Amino acid sequence: MTSYLYRAPAGIPGEVTRPDETTVEPGILSLDFTPAAYGLALKTTGGGSTTFQTMGAAGTADTAAFFYGVLSRIAPSVSSNVAGSNTYAGAGPNIISTQGIVTRGYVNVLCPTGTPIRGNNVFVVVVAYANQPIGSFTATINGTNTVLLPNVIWASDNKDAQNNAEIRIAR
């Protein structure tokens, strides 16, 4: 299934792209609004708990201040459980494992809408709309569905055919 004609893709969502200048913090995922994929924005659950859930969870009016980091990909690792079983053959990040959260540096994310331009604004989706689930990133503002992240920029121009693009998180 995999063959490349001219270029390989630009990345895999959640993959740290420039390890030397990137900080990855450990974090436990929340059972509610667990991120369905790597490379999504996370916030703390709050209320005395510091587990992490997808940004935009519960339809709350999340602001940029809620943004904690991006769920990074650990490979190899066991993927998530399938609901109602203990097979760990699911599709998403694993709740029982400690996950890595990129809080500074360079990480690959998906940008389904808009064209990233190096240095330009990065928006995080807090209310899902076409092709953009909560916690995903976009280069194009979409009303109150998106929130501008002031300390995040696109780290390079354009995206690949699978919408992979690189962001840089400042600290």
Add this chain to the structure above:
Amino acid sequence: MTQIIKARAFDSAVRTQDSTLAYFINQLENFEQKLHEPLYSVTWDRDIKLRSGVTLAYELTSFTRTSVAGVGTQQANGKPWLSANSNTIPTVSVNGEKIATPLRLLGREISYSSVELERSQLLGQGIDVAQMSAFNLMYQMDTDSQVYVGDVATGDVGLVNNPIVAAGAVTGAEWDTATPATILEQVNELLTSVWASSGYAICPSELRIPPQQYGLISTKIVSTAGNVSILQYLAQNSIANNINGRPLNIQPLKWLVGAGEGDTDRMMAYTNNEDFVRFPMVPVRRETAYYQGIRFIAPYIWGFGSIEFVYPETVGYRDGI
């Protein structure tokens, strides 16, 4: 429900939307541990010679083109006829131009934590080996792209898209509808025009065409009376074989698809010789690896110039084939 595109790796039982390189395996499943890497093709080492003596310390590569001149005694551009007692003997003049192009540094790291390495070894699919071969794939494809088309970001041009090379449209139909005679004429026109523009000094020994056209001429018979393909006929009977003493080397090249004016398919004739056209490149080397916490990181660096057309006269493009 909105769905983000996560497709990356699959297994037959469960679609692993976010592949994390560890899979769910049934007890009755014969799992093959071999890494099946992506298929890709690079041809740069077939089509270009590397310029020798370039290191990463250089920021530019350059060369000179020399021109010479000399006046005649009877006519400006004539011969230096002399009389037996003349003391006004004309001389020769030499001029030159220097062409410099940037040599740029490139680099990539491979990186994994000790735990990721240990896990991958447990799976029999070492992440160190997988990352190294991924690195090599990227490096090879980068080199291929730099050699043939240069780079959009840096403005470098490559072997198939240099604006200083004589280009033009072919006369007659595209090859999928053209008669064999038309195809032969089109190729011959390209070869003779490049030969002529080099002052008949260098007749191209290489012809590159897009893969579709290559398939077409390798099966199409040269004429109703013939029994050889156009490909075979061209290799043996073009002027290149007569002049250079070896058959015209015709090869398929994916970068020529849509490389012509208005995204038409292009063919290219040239001579693969370091004196005429070459690629300044510093092959990849590994720098000192380092550790960051539990993470192992190994940086690799290399250098790309852009293709040097020492004699652009020895190269020619024709579009619309």
